[in-house]
Amino acid sequence: MSFKTIILAAGKGTRMKSKLPKVLHKVGGKEMLNHVIDISKKAGSSEVVAIVGHESELVKEKISKDVHTVYQEEQLGTAHAVKCASSFINDEDDIVVLCGDTPLVNSDTLKNLYDYHKKNKYYITVLSTEKEEPKGYGRIIRDENGDLLRIVEEKDADDEEKKVREINSGIYCFDGKELKEALGEVNNDNAQGEYYLPDVIEIMRRKSLKVGAFKGATIEELMGVNSRVDLAKAEEIFRIRVNTHHMENGVTILDPKNTYIDGDVTIGSDTIIYPNVRITGKTVIGEDSEILSGSSIDNSTIGNNVVINHSTIVDSKVGDETKVGPFAYLRPKSNIGKGCKIGDFVEVKNANFGDGSKASHLSYIGDADVGKNVNIGCGVVFVNYDGVNKFRSTVKDNAFVGSNSNLVAPVVVEEGGYIATGSTITKTVPDGALSVARARQTNIEGWVEKKFGKKD
Ligand code: UD1
Ligand code: CA
Numbered sequence: 111m112s113f114k115t116i117i118l119a120a121g122k123g124t125r126m127k128s129k130l131p132k133v134l135h136k137v138g139g140k141e142m143l144n145h146v147i148d149i150s151k152k153a154g155s156s157e158v159v160a161i162v163g164h165e166s167e168l169v170k171e172k173i174s175k176d177v178h179t180v181y182q183e184e185q186l187g188t189a190h191a192v193k194c195a196s197s198f199i200n201d202e203d204d205i206v207v208l209c210g211d212t213p214l215v216n217s218d219t220l221k222n223l224y225d226y227h228k229k230n231k232y233y234i235t236v237l238s239t240e241k242e243e244p245k246g247y248g249r250i251i252r253d254e255n256g257d258l259l260r261i262v263e264e265k266d267a268d269d270e271e272k273k274v275r276e277i278n279s280g281i282y283c284f285d286g287k288e289l290k291e292a293l294g295e296v297n298n299d300n301a302q303g304e305y306y307l308p309d310v311i312e313i314m315r316r317k318s319l320k321v322g323a324f325k326g327a328t329i330e331e332l333m334g335v336n337s338r339v340d341l342a343k344a345e346e347i348f349r350i351r352v353n354t355h356h357m358e359n360g361v362t363i364l365d366p367k368n369t370y371i372d373g374d375v376t377i378g379s380d381t382i383i384y385p386n387v388r389i390t391g392k393t394v395i396g397e398d399s400e401i402l403s404g405s406s407i408d409n410s411t412i413g414n415n416v417v418i419n420h421s422t423i424v425d426s427k428v429g430d431e432t433k434v435g436p437f438a439y440l441r442p443k444s445n446i447g448k449g450c451k452i453g454d455f456v457e458v459k460n461a462n463f464g465d466g467s468k469a470s471h472l473s474y475i476g477d478a479d480v481g482k483n484v485n486i487g488c489g490v491v492f493v494n495y496d497g498v499n500k501f502r503s504t505v506k507d508n509a510f511v512g513s514n515s516n517l518v519a520p521v522v523v524e525e526g527g528y529i530a531t532g533s534t535i536t537k538t539v540p541d542g543a544l545s546v547a548r549a550r551q552t553n554i555e556g557w558v559e560k561k562f563g564k565k566d
Pocket of ligand 1: 118119120121122161182184185186187188189190191209210211246247248249261263277278279280305306307308334
């Protein structure tokens with residue numbers, strides 16, 4: 111048995127004061143709406159429908175193509191929003207409704223809600239929780255037996271009702287047939303002039319259909335994001351969750367509050383992460399590695415026993431036992447082998463760098479294929495751009511590129527080729543040859559005195 115999910119995501123989110131619709135703001139590197147979509151899929155949803163309104167084209171672009179979207183032109187209320195998706199609701203369906211601005215819900219909570227709903231044969235089950243300061247939320251009103259009577263919104267509540275601490279999460283499970291019928295009967299006769307989804311409860315009760323509230327969530331996971339301040343809170347909760355997960359898997363994180371790891375990152379055991387590190391996208395890091403402060407790694411694969419020190423790595427690979435940094439920059443498509451050294455102020459882009467090769471300081475290695483056990487001296491530049499086009503260079507195994515040399519692409523250094531320091535290489539360096547490409551030194555004796563006179 112499974113359910114369909116409807117996610118309400120048409121609102122603008124005025125309090126965010128943003129050009130971006132609220133549900134596209136990110137928590138842990140992922141749009142809030144995509145969190146909610148993934149959570150519902152993980153809980154077993156067979157189909158997901160998102161109600162979109164503000165910036166609907168942009169929202170559609172950012173979500174997976176298997177999510178249906180329905181356009182709600184005017185935001186007339188949560189019941190109206192669900193009604194827009196009527197064509198997706200079949201009589202025999204179970205429907206879960208979620209909000210696009212509640213990104214921290216646990217998928218297990220949804221599963222539990224659904225199980226509770228089925229077990230009790232309810233026609234609507236509201237997910238609720240107790241909140242010390244319930245202000246702003248709809249309150250759960252129960253009768254003397256504890257049965258659910260209705261939900262009253264803050265703006266419609268009297269003083270007694272405002273004291274109630276059990277709140278509506280905005281998450282529900284419904285019987286498809288009765289939901290569709292009840293939606294036709296909801297009116298907007300209330301303080302906000304909106305069609306309220308929770309009004310379905312009283313409509314169903316009048317038909318003697320069983321309804322219930324399931325107090326099965328923590329207040330933290332139900333947190334809704336309405337402002338940038340809320341967004342920072344959600345980010346913090348998410349960060350601690352992710353970091354706790356890694357620590358439980360055997361990763362040392364010295365300062366979990368100041369370590370920023372996206373939700374889809376994988377890290378092997380006994381790896382140590384120092385404070386102020388960002389690891390984002392679909393990055394995978396192996397075991398026994400050390401990621402030192404100030405490093406930022408995006409969408410990259412890092413091996414075992416690697417040290418990354420104060421460096422930036424984007425869309426790249428770093429093999430086992432390699433050391434990177436401090437202050438190295440691996441730009442997209444850098445593929446660094448095993449046991450390499452990419453030292454301080456070295457920039458690599460779109461290049462393969464073979465096992466055991468070293469570039470210890472101050473080099474640019476762009477558009478290149480560097481073989482194994484190559485030494486790139488200090489200050490070497492791969493000159494890959496003529497102002498119009500980019501070209502590739504090849505440096506084969508065991509070659510030695512002396513300090514402060516330029517390799518003007520396209521150029522090949524054959525195996526074991528040896529380039530004297532300060533050379534500007536424009537032609538092939540043959541196998542095992544020494545290549546010197548610089549002006550010879552000339553000494554003019556006595557020149558200084560002739561020019562400037564004798565020093566006292
Ligand atoms: C709603 C509930 C309230 C609950 C709270 C939990 C109603 C009437 N009230 O209040 O009981 O405690 O959630 O957070 O449902 N949306 C649309 N189209 C619309 C209206 C809303 O897509 O026409 C979307 C919003 O973008 C938002 C979500 O539905 O993502 C909730 O709407 P919102 O207006 O924020 O409801 P609340 O006042 O928070
Ligand atoms: Ca809200």
